[in-house]
Amino acid sequence: MEKAVIDKGLKVFENGGDAKLITHLNSCVHCGLCAESCIYYKATGDDRFIPARKVEIVASVYRRYHTFAGRFLPALVKARELNEDTANEMVDLLFGACTMCGRCTMHCSIGVDIAYLVKTGRTMLSEMGMVPASLQSTVKAAVETGNNMGIPAAEFVDTLKWMEDELTDELNTKEAKIPIDVKGKKVLYTLNPREPKFFPLSISAMAKIFYAARESWTLSSRMYDITNYAYFSGNNDEARLIAKRMWDEMDQLECSTLVLAECGHGTRALRWESPNYLKKPFPFRVKTSVELIAEYIHDGKIRLDNEKFKEAVTLHDPCNLVRNGGVCMEQRYILQNFIGDFREMAPNGTDNYCCGGGGGQLAMSEYNERRMKTAGVKAEQIRRTGAKIVVSPCHNCVDQLTQINFAFKLNIQVKTMAELVADAIIL
Amino acid sequence: MTWFSLFFLISLLICLASLGYHLLFLLRSGQTPDFAPPSGNIRAGILYSFTGAMSPVKKESAFLHLPTYAAGMVYHLGTFISILLIFLLWADVVFPIALSLGIAAFLLASASCGTGILIKRSVKRNLRALSNPDDYISNTLVTVFQLLTALTLAFGSVFTPWLFVAAGLLLLYIPMGKLKHLLYFFAARCQLGLFFGRRGVWPPHKNQTP
Numbered sequence: 121m122e123k124a125v126i127d128k129g130l131k132v133f134e135n136g137g138d139a140k141l142i143t144h145l146n147s148c149v150h151c152g153l154c155a156e157s158c159i160y161y162k163a164t165g166d167d168r169f170i171p172a173r174k175v176e177i178v179a180s181v182y183r184r185y186h187t188f189a190g191r192f193l194p195a196l197v198k199a200r201e202l203n204e205d206t207a208n209e210m211v212d213l214l215f216g217a218c219t220m221c222g223r224c225t226m227h228c229s230i231g232v233d234i235a236y237l238v239k240t241g242r243t244m245l246s247e248m249g250m251v252p253a254s255l256q257s258t259v260k261a262a263v264e265t266g267n268n269m270g271i272p273a274a275e276f277v278d279t280l281k282w283m284e285d286e287l288t289d290e291l292n293t294k295e296a297k298i299p300i301d302v303k304g305k306k307v308l309y310t311l312n313p314r315e316p317k318f319f320p321l322s323i324s325a326m327a328k329i330f331y332a333a334r335e336s337w338t339l340s341s342r343m344y345d346i347t348n349y350a351y352f353s354g355n356n357d358e359a360r361l362i363a364k365r366m367w368d369e370m371d372q373l374e375c376s377t378l379v380l381a382e383c384g385h386g387t388r389a390l391r392w393e394s395p396n397y398l399k400k401p402f403p404f405r406v407k408t409s410v411e412l413i414a415e416y417i418h419d420g421k422i423r424l425d426n427e428k429f430k431e432a433v434t435l436h437d438p439c440n441l442v443r444n445g446g447v448c449m450e451q452r453y454i455l456q457n458f459i460g461d462f463r464e465m466a467p468n469g470t471d472n473y474c475c476g477g478g479g480g481q482l483a484m485s486e487y488n489e490r491r492m493k494t495a496g497v498k499a500e501q502i503r504r505t506g507a508k509i510v511v512s513p514c515h516n517c518v519d520q521l522t523q524i525n526f527a528f529k530l531n532i533q534v535k536t537m538a539e540l541v542a543d544a545i546i547l
Numbered sequence: 548m549t550w551f552s553l554f555f556l557i558s559l560l561i562c563l564a565s566l567g568y569h570l571l572f573l574l575r576s577g578q579t580p581d582f583a584p585p586s587g588n589i590r591a592g593i594l595y596s597f598t599g600a601m602s603p604v605k606k607e608s609a610f611l612h613l614p615t616y617a618a619g620m621v622y623h624l625g626t627f628i629s630i631l632l633i634f635l636l637w638a639d640v641v642f643p644i645a646l647s648l649g650i651a652a653f654l655l656a657s658a659s660c661g662t663g664i665l666i667k668r669s670v671k672r673n674l675r676a677l678s679n680p681d682d683y684i685s686n687t688l689v690t691v692f693q694l695l696t697a698l699t700l701a702f703g704s705v706f707t708p709w710l711f712v713a714a715g716l717l718l719l720y721i722p723m724g725k726l727k728h729l730l731y732f733f734a735a736r737c738q739l740g741l742f743f744g745r746r747g748v749w750p751p752h753k754n755q756t757p
Contacts, residue, residue, distance in 0.1 A: 153608035198679035231735035395582035446747030
C-alpha cells in the first residue's frame, strides 16, 4: 500500500482530533462486556465481532501515531501501523460487521461511543478509497442522478401520476392529489427511492394521510431522496453535497417544513448531521412523518378506525430514528390509538436490536450472508411476540424485515407506519 | 523524608503533570460545534449518563455479567480507598486497630476481585484476544497496590516501603496505558450524555418498557 494512501487515512487523526474523538479513542478498557449487545456477536459467537474489537482496530492505529506508548513501546499497547493488512481488517470489521446501530455504545461500561469510532474508521477507509464497491456505487448513483436508485425524473413523475390516479379512484374525489414541484406549500415531503421503485403504494398512503389532514404539501421531482449513504460510507464531502441539495430544494420551493419520510438513516443524516455538514443551523423546520402523523391524531386532524386491525401488531424500532434520534414514543402513541392488540418486542425502544439491515448493510451485497445470519436475532424477537403484523417507520428496516420474514418463515406482514395508518383512516 | 516517600512524591508529581497534560490537551482540542437544534435536555442527559445509565438495572453489560460487575465495583472501591489511605499513611495518620483490620479485610477482598478479573482475562479466549500487555500490567499494579495497602494496615511499617514503591510505580504507569481511564471515563460519560441528551434519548421516556 502506497504511503500517500496511508497518509490520507491517517489525516482523519490530524492534530489529534477534537475532544470527542480523543476521549473515545482513549477510553476503552477491553472489558469485553459489550459483546452481547451486538447482533453480530450474538448471532455468530465470533470473537472478532465483539464491539471492543472494532474500537480496538481504530484506536490501535491512533495510538501508534499519536500516543507516547504507541510511538515508543507499541508492543505494550498493541499499537498498529496502518498498512494493507490493518486496512483490510478494518474494511471487514467496520463495514462488514457493524450496522452502527449504537446499541453497544449505550451499554458500554465506560461510555465509549463505539458507533462513532466505527464511523471514524469508515471515514479513514473512505479517504483511502476502500469503501466496498456496492456501497460506493449507491453513493455514486445519488451523487450523479439525485437519488440512490438512479430513477430518471420522467419515470418518477409517471409513478406519481399513476399513484395519484389510484388515490383519486380509491377516495372518489379529484381533490386527493400528489402535488409535484408546487412552490410555497407548507410541507416538502421526502421519499426513500425504494418507494417509487418498489413500493409506490406507500407514497399514496402518505398522500391519503395528507389529504385527510388537509395538509399543504408538495413533493419535488428534482430532489426527493431522503437517504444519504455517504453518511455510511464515511465520505463527508459526498454527504455534504447530498445534504445541500435538499436544503437548496427547500429554498427553491419556498416550503417552511421539511417532512422526513420513514427512513431511519435518512432522518439521522438530515435531521442530525446535515446542519453539521453545512456548518449552519436549519433555516426551516424539520420533522419526521411519524411525528407529523402523531400530531395529526393528537390535534384531531385525522381519525383512525380502531376496528380495522384485529391481528396482533408489533413494532420494530429503527436504530437511527429511536436510539440515535430520540423519536421513540410518537410511533407508540399512533399505534395505541387504533391497534387493539399491540405487543412490544423485548427489548424495545432505545434497547431494541437492529434488524441487521442498517449501516449500509442492505446496500453491501458483499456481506449478504453475514447480514442474514445476524437477522436471526430479530426473527426470534418477532416470533416471541406472536404478532402477525410488524410495523416499522423505516423503509430500509421494512426491506430487511421482509427478507427476514421470507428467510425465517415468520408468516407475517411487514408495513410502514403510513401504510398502516392510511388503511385505518376514517374519511 | 525517607527515600521511598521521596520516590512516591516524585512519581505523584510526574503522574499529575502527565494527566494534567492529557486534560489540557483534551480541553484545548475543543468540541466541534453541533448545528443541529437539540430536541432534548443536554444537562439532564449528562446527569443521567452518570446515574441511571450506569445502573445495573439499565446497563446490559452490567446485568448480564453481574459477578464481573460486582467484582469490578468492589475492585474500584478498593482502589479509591487505597489511594486515600496512602496519603493518610504518608501524613503519618494512625488508625485504631479494629478500623485498620476492617479496612485491610475489605482490601484483601477487593484485591481478590482484581485477581479474579486478571484470571478471567487470562483464561477466556475472547478476552485474551482483546487484551494487550498493558491490560495485564495495569491490573497487576493496581492489585499489588491494594494488597500492600492491606498488609501495611494489618502488619504495620514493615510493609510501608514496599507500599510506597508499588504506589510510585503505579503512579508512573497510569499515564502510559489504560489506567488513563480514571480521567477519560468522566470525559466519555460527559460526551455520551451530551450526545444522547441532545437528541432526547437520555433520560429515557418514562413509559418505555425495559
